[in-house]
Amino acid sequence: MDAFQYWMDQLKPAPLQTVDHPLLVEKAIELKILRTDLVHPIISGNKSYKLKYNLKAALNQAAAGVLSFGGAWSNHLHALAYSCYLLQRPCVAVIRGEPELIAKSAMLQDIQNWGTTLHFVTRKDYRLRDESEWLAQLAVQYPNYYCVPEGGSSALAQPGVITLAQQLEQACSEQHWQPNQVWCAVGTGGTLAGLITGRTGNYQIIGVPVLKGAEFLYRVIKERLSADQKKSTRLENRWQLQLEGHFGGYGKVSPWLLDNIEELQNQLFCSCPDNALLLDPVYTGKLFSHFWQKLEAGDITPNSRVILVHSGGLQGRRGYGLDMAR
Ligand SMILES: Cc1ncc(COP(=O)(O)O)c(C=O)c1O
Numbered sequence: 001m002d003a004f005q006y007w008m009d010q011l012k013p014a015p016l017q018t019v020d021h022p023l024l025v026e027k028a029i030e031l032k033i034l035r036t037d038l039v040h041p042i043i044s045g046n047k048s049y050k051l052k053y054n055l056k057a058a059l060n061q062a063a064a065g066v067l068s069f070g071g072a073w074s075n076h077l078h079a080l081a082y083s084c085y086l087l088q089r090p091c092v093a094v095i096r097g098e099p100e101l102i103a104k105s106a107m108l109q110d111i112q113n114w115g116t117t118l119h120f121v122t123r124k125d126y127r128l129r130d131e132s133e134w135l136a137q138l139a140v141q142y143p144n145y146y147c148v149p150e151g152g153s154s155a156l157a158q159p160g161v162i163t164l165a166q167q168l169e170q171a172c173s174e175q176h177w178q179p180n181q182v183w184c185a186v187g188t189g190g191t192l193a194g195l196i197t198g199r200t201g202n203y204q205i206i207g208v209p210v211l212k213g214a215e216f217l218y219r220v221i222k223e224r225l226s227a228d229q230k231k232s233t234r235l236e237n238r239w240q241l242q243l244e245g246h247f248g249g250y251g252k253v254s255p256w257l258l259d260n261i262e263e264l265q266n267q268l269f270c271s272c273p274d275n276a277l278l279l280d281p282v283y284t285g286k287l288f289s290h291f292w293q294k295l296e297a298g299d300i301t302p303n304s305r306v307i308l309v310h311s312g313g314l315q316g317r318r319g320y321g322l323d324m325a326r
Contacts, residue, residue, distance in 0.1 A: 003087050004056050010086065011039050011048050014164070014182070016171035016307070020267050027295055027300040032179070033268075034168055037284075037312040038275055041325075045312015046191045047079035050152035052160035055083055058146035065090030067138065068148040069129045072097055072105040073282075073319045075312065077151045081111035091116040092142050106318040153190030158224065161194020168307065169201055179203045183291055184309035185210055185283040186252075189217045191311065193224035196239050196281065205239040208287045211251035217241055243321065245290030253281040253320060261285040264292060276326045280313040287311075308321040 016038040024031050036045045044050070066084055070077040070093065077093045084091035093116050095101065095108070102108045102118070112118055128134035142228070148154055172178055178201060184227060186192050186207040195205050209217055216240060247257050261279045268277055268288075277286040291308060294300055294315050314324050 003140055005060050005179040007087055013167055029300055030305045032307050034309045037310045037314060042082045047076060049160040050157040050162040051083055053150045053156040054154055057156055063146035064144040067092040067142055067145040069094045071109050072101040073316050077111060078107050078315050081114050092119055094119045094121055096123055107315060126128050137295050148164040151188040153188040158188045158194050162228045164199035165198025173208055179305045179307045181206055181304055182307045183259050185287040185311055189221040193221045207241045208245035208290050209241055210246050210250055210286050212246045212284055214243055221300035245286055247286050251282055260289050264288050278314055280316045281320050282316050283313045284310055
């Protein structure tokens with residue numbers, strides 16, 4: 001079988017689950033969760049969509065392997081390393097930091113066990129990861145490797161995330177239900193840009209950046225949109241960022257946030273009890289906590305029909321002493 005098809009066959013479509021909760025009834029809000037965390041136990045969340053066409057291109061080009069970048073808990077590197085393991089292709093992970101991190105990071109241990117080469121660079125060098133000169137030096141060391149930028153947010157991530165928007169809309173029409181708001185956590189903005197590009201329905205897309213001071217993401221996301229979409233003034237009010245949902249900044253987690261995540265996991269009963277909800281403290285935990293705060297404050301317009309995109313990231317729970325699965 002064709003290697004790319006083999007990889008695709010491992011992935012399931014993301015279920016759209018309905019959430020029941022007394023507060024939703026009180027505020028007259030319908031809530032569903034798009035469970036991209038259930039696409040695959042490891043290549044989970046938005047990663048499978050972002051990687052799809054990057055991996056296809058690497059295989060089509062008969063690249064010697066795939067090389068990418070990230071920190072010691074990168075969900076992107078985790079999904080990429082496992083994908084390369086499945087495809088039996090070499091993978092190089094350029095990691096920000098020192099080899100001592102291996103002992104502290106279950107993620108680095110995983111990817112090393114899957115055969116990925118760990119290439120550590122100083123924080124100073126890591127800042128050069130988009131500079132062509134520095135990349136050319138890496139290419140000498142890893143000739144004919146296919147290079148995927150940090151977080152997987154290359155131009156080829158976009159068509160993959162568009163398929164996520166299509167799956168979301170298909171799941172809605174199968175349930176004869178249309179949202180008017182779709183919320184998702186934002187890091188680099190690649191996923192949000194794909195959702196905006198792929199949307200054909202009449203709903204607003206709300207991004208919640210997990211970084212503090214993320215105004216710059218308005219520019220980054222606009223740049224990713226197609227030329228036609230950039231011209232459309234109608235688009236402006238069809239997506240927005242809520243910049244205050246970062247809970248202290250990237251990777252910052254307070255005891256309150258951890259308790260709140262635990263409470264939401266226990267309280268949000270999905271329509272499929274077998275697929276208990278787990279959230280990660282870096283992305284989805286912040287998205288869900290921010291949405292819930294808005295709901296409690298009465299800031300969600302009554303009769304809204306909302307989808308929260310669960311974008312995975314559960315492997316990162318281990319960085320906070322939490323289990324990856326229930
Ligand atoms: C679990 C999870 N959710 C959301 C995001 C945000 O995606 P993006 O970087 O495309 O904005 C990431 C990014 O790495 C992630 O790992």
